[in-house]
Amino acid sequence: MSGLITPMALRVAVTLGLPDRLRDNPVTARELAPELEADPLALDLLLAHLTTLGVVERTDAGYRTTGFGALLGAGAGNGLNNLLHHDSAAGRADLAFVDLIHSVRTGEPAYPLRHGQDFWADLAAQPHLREAFDRQMNDRMRDWIPQVVANYDWPRFGTLVDVGGGHGTLLAAILAAHPAMRGHLVDLEETAAGARELFREHGLGERAEVTGGSFFDPLPAGADAYLLFDILHDWDDEQAHRILARCAEAAPDGRILVVESLGESTEFDLVMLVHFGGRDRGLHDFERLASAHGLTLESVTQVTGGRTLLEFTR
Structure with a gap:
């Protein structure tokens, strides 16, 4: 419980690119050190511990990545x-x-x-x-998207605004499953550009609009529903109120859909605190936040094993 050594050794191995560099061509620490601008003795100590962990193995030609260690490679597909x-x-x-x-x-x-x-x-x-x-967000959403699309009645809404929707993978899946719906994604321009490309690739250009901007600024008005998927846990209460206020002013007759984990992971709570000053919240916390904006909780729907959709209305 007190050891930082192994977690940091794995992070340093990844940062130096060792799982990929040693996959096909075994090499000694002395041979590899100049390439990585590392001290050869210190690198050998790191590789020795990675050998103990089963991430690399010693061969006659030097260290080589194991099948287990290959799971840490850039192309392993697990994030x-x-x-x-x-x-x-x-x-x-x-x-x-x-x-x-x-x-x-x-x-x-x-x-x-x-x-x-x-x-x-x-x-x-x-x-x-x-x-x-x-x-990272795309990797996290990959397994969730089919569940989210299947476990909620999306076609009730003719228009859906995905607030902070990233590259648009979730919105694209919802629109593809429900051809009568239209969507509008809002995210910072650097990310919004990726969403535009994704919608074009999926033939959704005529049904999916993209706005580059912040959810702290005015949102596209008049949609049937506004979706906040894993957004509010990144922020403290003051900033969460600002985001909800923008949704509420854009949707005087619409619904606000908040998808979050309802405080089920103590580890994730600390991640949110250290990274952002945010936290997971419980159901009553969200009701309290929403009530300040004239919003009332109408339904609670489990959409994945770890995520719940809270539907708020005026």
Whole structure:
């Protein structure tokens, strides 16, 4: 329970690219060190521990990635590489956990203390972090999307605005399953560009509109429903109120659909705190937030094993 050694060794291995570099061509630490700009003795110590973990193995020619270790490769298809790399959005954010005590004492995120500015400012300043974050969200949604599409009565709404909808994978799936619906996605322009391309690829260009912008700004008005999928847990109550206020003013006669985990993971709560200053909330927390904007909870629907859709109306 006290060991940071193995988690950090795995993150450093991913950041140095070892699972991919050692997959096909075994090499010694001394041979590899100049290529990685690493100390050969220190690299050998790291590789020795990775051998103990079964991530690499020793051969006559040097260290080689095992089948187990290949699961950490960039092309493994499981998202682990993107989560662990020091220079990805998630990996960089997790390094702030060394300052968890700051978050516990203040209720504020530790990310700015570690990196000099908040998570979202970092993404805006470094496009490769924004791209890594968008890829992380796509990886997370991949298994959920069929369940979300199947487990809710989407065709009740002629128009659906996906607020902070990323690259549009969920909205595209909903529209593809229900040809009478129209959609509108709102996200920051860097991400919105990816949504436009996805909608074109799926032949949805005439039914799916994209607006580049923030959900803190006025939203497209008059839609039948506004969807916030895994948005509010990234923010403290003050900012969550701002987001809900924008939805409420855009939808005087529409529904607000909030999809979140209802406080089921203590680990995820700490992630939200350290990264963003946010948290998972319970059902009554969402009712309290929504009531300030004249919204009443109308229904609760389990859409995946870990996500619940809360439908609010005036």
